[in-house]
Amino acid sequence: MALPTYTFDAIIIGAGGAGMRAALALAESGAQVALVSKVFPTRSHTVSAQGGITCALGNVHPDDWRWHMYDTVKGSDYIGDQDSIEYMCEVGPQVVYELEHMGLPFSRLDNGRIYQRPFGGQSKDFGGDQAARTCAAADRTGHALLHTLYQRNLAEKTNVFSEWFALDLVKAADGQGFAGVIAMNIESGEAVFLHARAIIFATGGAGRIYQSTTNALINTGDGIGMAIRAGLPVQDIEMWQFHPTGIAGAGVLVTEGCRGEGGYLINKNGERFMERYAPHAKDLASRDVVARAMSLELRGGNGYDINGVSCVKLKLDHLGAELINSRLPGIRELSITFAGVDPIREPIPVVPTCHYMMGGIPTNRFGQVINVDAKGKEEVLEGLYAVGECACVSVHGANRLGGNSLLDLVVFGRAAGLDVKEKIRDLPLKSVTEAELDAAMSRLNRWDNTREGESVSQIRFEMQKTMQEDFGVFRTGEHMQQGLDKLLQLQQRLNHAAFTDHSRVFNTSRIEALELDNLMATALATAHAALYRTESRGAHSREDFPKRDDAKWLTHTVYHGEGNRMSTRAVNMKPLHVKPFEPKERVY
Amino acid sequence: MSEAMRTVKFKIYRFNPEVDIKPSMKDYELTIPDKQDMMLLEAILRIKALDDSLAFRRSCREGVCGSDGMNINGRNGLACVTLLSSLKQPIELRPLPGLPVIRDLVVDMKVFFEQYAKVKPYLINNDPPPAKERLQSPAERKKLDGLYECILCACCSTSCPSFWWNPEKFIGPAGLLQAYRFIADSRDTAKVERLEGLTDPFSVFRCRGVMNCVEVCPKGLNPTRAIGHIRSELLAEGN
Amino acid sequence: MDKKRPVFLNLTKIRMPMAAIVSILHRASGFVLFLTIPYLLYLWLMSLSSAEGYDALQTALHGGVTQILVYLVLLALVYHWVAGIRHLLMDMGIGEEKVSGRRGAILVLAVVVILALLLGVWLW
Amino acid sequence: MVKSATSLTGNGVRDWLWQRVSAVILAVYTLFILGFIWLTPQLDYVAWFQFFQGIWVKLFTLLAALSLLTHTWVGMWTILTDYVKSTRLRLTFEILVIIALFLYFLVAIAIVWSV
Numbered sequence A: 001m002a003l004p005t006y007t008f009d010a011i012i013i014g015a016g017g018a019g020m021r022a023a024l025a026l027a028e029s030g031a032q033v034a035l036v037s038k039v040f041p042t043r044s045h046t047v048s049a050q051g052g053i054t055c056a057l058g059n060v061h062p063d064d065w066r067w068h069m070y071d072t073v074k075g076s077d078y079i080g081d082q083d084s085i086e087y088m089c090e091v092g093p094q095v096v097y098e099l100e101h102m103g104l105p106f107s108r109l110d111n112g113r114i115y116q117r118p119f120g121g122q123s124k125d126f127g128g129d130q131a132a133r134t135c136a137a138a139d140r141t142g143h144a145l146l147h148t149l150y151q152r153n154l155a156e157k158t159n160v161f162s163e164w165f166a167l168d169l170v171k172a173a174d175g176q177g178f179a180g181v182i183a184m185n186i187e188s189g190e191a192v193f194l195h196a197r198a199i200i201f202a203t204g205g206a207g208r209i210y211q212s213t214t215n216a217l218i219n220t221g222d223g224i225g226m227a228i229r230a231g232l233p234v235q236d237i238e239m240w241q242f243h244p245t246g247i248a249g250a251g252v253l254v255t256e257g258c259r260g261e262g263g264y265l266i267n268k269n270g271e272r273f274m275e276r277y278a279p280h281a282k283d284l285a286s287r288d289v290v291a292r293a294m295s296l297e298l299r300g301g302n303g304y305d306i307n308g309v310s311c312v313k314l315k316l317d318h319l320g321a322e323l324i325n326s327r328l329p330g331i332r333e334l335s336i337t338f339a340g341v342d343p344i345r346e347p348i349p350v351v352p353t354c355h356y357m358m359g360g361i362p363t364n365r366f367g368q369v370i371n372v373d374a375k376g377k378e379e380v381l382e383g384l385y386a387v388g389e390c391a392c393v394s395v396h397g398a399n400r401l402g403g404n405s406l407l408d409l410v411v412f413g414r415a416a417g418l419d420v421k422e423k424i425r426d427l428p429l430k431s432v433t434e435a436e437l438d439a440a441m442s443r444l445n446r447w448d449n450t451r452e453g454e455s456v457s458q459i460r461f462e463m464q465k466t467m468q469e470d471f472g473v474f475r476t477g478e479h480m481q482q483g484l485d486k487l488l489q490l491q492q493r494l495n496h497a498a499f500t501d502h503s504r505v506f507n508t509s510r511i512e513a514l515e516l517d518n519l520m521a522t523a524l525a526t527a528h529a530a531l532y533r534t535e536s537r538g539a540h541s542r543e544d545f546p547k548r549d550d551a552k553w554l555t556h557t558v559y560h561g562e563g564n565r566m567s568t569r570a571v572n573m574k575p576l577h578v579k580p581f582e583p584k585e586r587v588y
Numbered sequence B: 001m002s003e004a005m006r007t008v009k010f011k012i013y014r015f016n017p018e019v020d021i022k023p024s025m026k027d028y029e030l031t032i033p034d035k036q037d038m039m040l041l042e043a044i045l046r047i048k049a050l051d052d053s054l055a056f057r058r059s060c061r062e063g064v065c066g067s068d069g070m071n072i073n074g075r076n077g078l079a080c081v082t083l084l085s086s087l088k089q090p091i092e093l094r095p096l097p098g099l100p101v102i103r104d105l106v107v108d109m110k111v112f113f114e115q116y117a118k119v120k121p122y123l124i125n126n127d128p129p130p131a132k133e134r135l136q137s138p139a140e141r142k143k144l145d146g147l148y149e150c151i152l153c154a155c156c157s158t159s160c161p162s163f164w165w166n167p168e169k170f171i172g173p174a175g176l177l178q179a180y181r182f183i184a185d186s187r188d189t190a191k192v193e194r195l196e197g198l199t200d201p202f203s204v205f206r207c208r209g210v211m212n213c214v215e216v217c218p219k220g221l222n223p224t225r226a227i228g229h230i231r232s233e234l235l236a237e238g239n
Numbered sequence C: 001m002d003k004k005r006p007v008f009l010n011l012t013k014i015r016m017p018m019a020a021i022v023s024i025l026h027r028a029s030g031f032v033l034f035l036t037i038p039y040l041l042y043l044w045l046m047s048l049s050s051a052e053g054y055d056a057l058q059t060a061l062h063g064g065v066t067q068i069l070v071y072l073v074l075l076a077l078v079y080h081w082v083a084g085i086r087h088l089l090m091d092m093g094i095g096e097e098k099v100s101g102r103r104g105a106i107l108v109l110a111v112v113v114i115l116a117l118l119l120g121v122w123l124w
Numbered sequence D: 001m002v003k004s005a006t007s008l009t010g011n012g013v014r015d016w017l018w019q020r021v022s023a024v025i026l027a028v029y030t031l032f033i034l035g036f037i038w039l040t041p042q043l044d045y046v047a048w049f050q051f052f053q054g055i056w057v058k059l060f061t062l063l064a065a066l067s068l069l070t071h072t073w074v075g076m077w078t079i080l081t082d083y084v085k086s087t088r089l090r091l092t093f094e095i096l097v098i099i100a101l102f103l104y105f106l107v108a109i110a111i112v113w114s115v
Helices: A017-027 A065-075 A082-102 A141-155 A222-229 A287-299 A321-327 A329-339 A404-423 A434-449 A456-470 A477-494 A508-532 B040-050 B110-118 B138-142 B161-165 B172-183 B191-196 B212-216 B223-237 C018-049 C051-060 C065-091 C098-123 D012-039 D045-053 D055-083 D087-114
Strands: A005-013 A033-037 A116-123 A130-135 A159-162 A164-171 A178-185 A190-201 A240-247 A264-266 A304-306 A309-315 A348-357 A368-372 A378-386 A555-560 A565-570 B005-014 B024-033 B069-072 B075-078 B091-094 B101-103
Touching: A005 A017, A005 A178, A017 A033, A017 A141, A017 A404, A033 A164, A033 A190, A065 A082, A065 A116, A065 A130, A082 A141, A082 A404, A116 A287, A141 A404, A164 A190, A164 A222, A164 A434, A164 A508, A178 A378, A178 A434, A190 A222, A190 A404, A190 A434, A222 A508, A240 A287, A240 A329, A287 A309, A287 A348, A321 A329, A329 A348, A378 A404, A434 A508, A456 A477, A456 A508, A477 A508, A508 A555, A508 A565, B005 B040, B024 B040, B075 B212, B110 B172, B161 B172, B161 D055, B172 B191, B172 B223, B191 B223, B212 B223, B212 C018, B212 C098, B223 C065, B223 D012, C018 C051, C018 C065, C018 C098, C018 D045, C018 D055, C018 D087, C051 C065, C051 D045, C065 C098, C065 D012, D012 D055, D045 D055, D055 D087
Parallel strands: A005 A033, A005 A190, A033 A159, A190 A378, B005 B091
Antiparallel strands: A116 A130, A164 A178, A178 A190, A240 A348, A264 A309, A304 A309, A309 A348, A368 A378, A555 A565, B005 B024, B069 B075, B069 B091
């Protein structure tokens, strides 16, 4: 089968914050770039980010990027790569100023500088007082950021392949790396081969492996699935952040900025329970800490019961209507819509909800994908990049700090774009064989040729339920093993699943089937990695191994799709400009 | 103990260019627990689980991405923030009015995005940027409130009769809201050029103050007022 | 492919809010007034042509087709006038919000109904 | 920027302004005439005729006629460009409307002249 071929210098898959920042860096250089996105760019999940983007501007108090670095390393429970964290925190201010210059409508302080608010896990002077480091555009920072980046790309006339779905990587004829990707125009249903010197994955998260998630419906781990099928490893994929404040029942996110602005959590006795769990930082402890505390409260019977859902409440009413309307207007809107509660008058019912994938495709601090072979040998894949949530660069380690994901997106999206720009003339356009193209098309062909089988939605439902029940805030080996067994069965069933509508034009059930392949791959990787790490660290909290075990597990886990094998990879403890931060006990 | 159930009736606009010559309305019924309310999007997702040929767009499911704009019982809105209980049955779902239908509830938004792009929706400031941020007072920033929050769902423009009749010439409420978002930004230096590009009898002045845009905007924004501000600026500039 | 694409624009299926109805009627009344300009010119000429013409008009205005026609024309004029004032106020930024826009529209209809009644009382 | 040769001034701001100015004049003129009719105790042909003999009334009437021409043209042009999509048909209608409006205007002048 001859596929139509389009050739570019670089293709970027995903048009969220990371993909669009990378595209912008490249478009400004005059390179031929294709920005491929399965949704119109401003529909990407970055749009839902609320609270802000963290970096040490020092607008509210004297600040230092090293303090931000310290907090991030500590927040990561010490398995974040310190060279990457250093880079992110150091260039952060410059990258945020660039966004401001592009027109991002940040909220302002009285002196006209960018407004910064306190967020969880932030400290001054390496663990001192609470800092206010998160730059915000009210509580719509992600929206403001994503639209600004789209607008800049519009100005730079980036080629956007809007509503194109990437299927799989195509291996190069010589076996060295990848020559491009197969992508499908959703509108026509036709597949093409996108041939390029460089490929940047910016496909975002996969929170839809869980039943209850703050993630958009499009967060289906497409990059993770593609990477695993291409034989690439994924790293620290057991690390899933549960955000403390998802609206009970709806899963919609309520920003940590609410607590930054002075809100706090209460149990059914009206008690501000975080004072017991984190006497110093209280409600602004790290997210893993708060989510665990909430789960313990609910377990102890201290939760409210709202239509059968057990939850705690986020109290904001004491902040006053004016502050809520100016700093948290979007939260008020969401709370009224999804919880039927006006936070000016009543607290919002919340539960810990799956929010963020700390793990992903391992990369170095330029965004270059690192392959780890069976013997643990590492190799940088020239021309292949991963940025944003789908990547594990790794700045978040075992637990991401609030406000660090937007920073991650723009810092590493930009870094990858700049790196490609520099190398583009040296990167070859690799040749392909029919066999490799056919291999990359085989998945689509399998779906298209199956007329009868179990439905996609049924398998997806069971997978999400399994993940929710067995891989949540608290985990045990026994339950996880049961969960893994179930997932392996589901994977078998998925091989024979089918959709009934086989038309081409805008066939979203076809897309959903392809997405489920990616979700399943991510779920399986998560399950294997979670069973593998026999300790508790950051978001990975095992009741059968309640302690952190630095002797054995101060390391990344690496999942290899082939044979579902696990291995480890050393954490980078060598920042370039400062002394490394050594692991300490993590208290807030 | 079995829960009391109820049936919710739908009529959904269906058109698949590969099989249909013209669109038709198809009936659906969904059985849900009596007491349970849900967002319309959730209901449509359940319908899709029963009939996977139904096509619609969706992403964030919380009203910030702007994917699932559609005509719900005659009124444009986002399915994900519309409660089922607020709708009269049978719930009639149609694509956004005035745009070519690709399939079912999915419309071709090309002309809508072209009108958006026409207003140069990006900050223009050719002065060399300072080392830090460009300063902006809270009062100057406040002028952007009610403008920058647009999610490009197209509910407004596709409810606007002026946009129906002249989609290629009239920028439409969504585009004009963004035009004013940049005119109003204290950091933008291209106000005069921006205004000059809007003086013709169509781009702005097709607005007849019908106010359908204000009526349907799921974010509570007010394009009519923004258009009024643009007109005032045009008059003040003496164009 | 494009040519086959249908467009949903069935105006009987799209709900029009009050403000839209008031605005559309403004256009419709304006169009009616345009069509009746020659008739108004004719009546005006008649009224000024001679005392006989004036009296004939006076008589015609108290019964029959002329009375009804003139009433309808005046109704269109009153509507166009009142709704036009609303548009002028909106140009000044009054009644441009969702709630005030609805209220303004209802107010226009209420005023027109009252004026239509008064007009009827006056003509009959 | 959308080019348009057939609108009143070819410029949206001026079209808009003229439509508003003419609207205000017509609104006031309407009140003026109705006010005269209602407030004149013994309205008969003589009173009516004499009223239109007044130089200011004549001028105001001519101004109103001019405003009607302007106002109607902007309104009709908008209606035609909204609903008539065939350029040839629309141009035909536009010419017909212009001819009609000018004729009406001439008739109005003649009537005012005759008083």
